[in-house]
Amino acid sequence: MPRCAAPSWITLLSTNWFWFFLFLQGKFLMQVLELVAWKNEMRKVMLTIQRGNTGARSFYSQLSYILDDTDPGVCEPLDEVQLFFYFLSTINQSTLSC
Secondary structure (H helix, E strand, O other), X not given: OOOOOOOHHHHHHHHHHXXXXXXXXXXXXXXXXXXXXXXXXXXXXXXXXXXXXXXXXXXXXXXXXXXXXXXXXXXXXXXXXXXXXXXXXXXXXHHOOO
């Protein structure tokens, strides 16, 4: 007896929910990390991602991470090793002076 394939909309829905669930888990972990950093009076949280990882870049951008001032591509030409990474950061707003 042949098996029936799931309609394409079910596959699409389950795939989207899977990625949405992973996004929520990642967002929660980053919020915990930032909370620990802010409670310990750190000025910012920094991370490194591969330049080709557009999914990670998009994810961290949604969490307000921006290209850090220390990223080599910001102020100097990139060499062979630096071509592969971005340095991103988010700043603890409570440490900014008025």
